Amino acid sequence: MKKLFLLGLITAFIVACSSKETNFTLSGKVDGLKKGTLYLQKIEDTTIVNVDSLNVDGDPEFILQANIDEPQILFLYLDKVDGDKNDDIVEFFAEKGEMTINTTLKNFTFDAEVNGSKNHIKLKEYRDIMKRFNNQNLDLIKENFEAQQENDEEKILAVNKKYENSLRRKYLYTVNFAINNKDYEVAPYIMLTEAFDANTKYLDTVYNSLGKEVRKSKYGKELKSFIKEREKLDKLEEKVEKRD
Secondary structure (H helix, E strand, O other), X not given: OHHXXXXXXXXXXXXXXXXXXXXXXXXXXXXXXXXXXXXXXEEEOOEEEEEEEEEEEOOOEEEEEEOOOOOEEEEEEEEEOOOOOOOOEEEEEEOOEEEEEEEEOOOOOOOOEEEOOHHHHHHHHHHXXXXXXXXXHHHHHHHHHHHHHOOOHHHHHHHHHHHHHHHHHHHHHHHHHHHHOOOOOHHHHHHHHHOOOOOHXXXXXXXXXXXXXXXXXXXXXXXXXXXXXXXXXXXXXXXXXXXX
């Protein structure tokens, strides 16, 4: 009877651990993939860590599992047999439950269709808009290069002013996007990754607008810590300027 009781406890413990380890499932298909290894990865203390993996041998469909405490950025990485490392990572905003990623071997990153995460939908929406700013900046870089080739100081100053205005618009859009999506973990994430060098007041404005649960999230806490460090630097710079 005692042995049966202990066996029951062990079984319950194993079941509990198994369910905890698999609160997130990523499935999908890599069209054209015959051989290779798929890795589910996360960033832990600035280091990329493998969470789960699958050796692909003929079947392009996959299932990867993990335990995640909250919505966060994960990566689907493909290690190709031929050693080609181009376009082999898909970054996505994971959420507990089930998600799917369907893509192709030829364009692993760019063909990826991610479903099952509200945060990822918001992140994609933001990045689609950012492409416009990036394209504008590329045009400005070209203009600046041409102006320098012509040694046209007036044109260089004009292009630099355009760039500053474009950068300001990018920051303002990012701040507004974060505030409008204050109940999503993607809000503090984009401030940390896309507007970390913006004025501290912008970062603080976004943090103060975040929902209670988002403030307590992984990226909410990181944003709070980052703002504190920035405020220390701002005060130090003010002291240096006063001395000068």
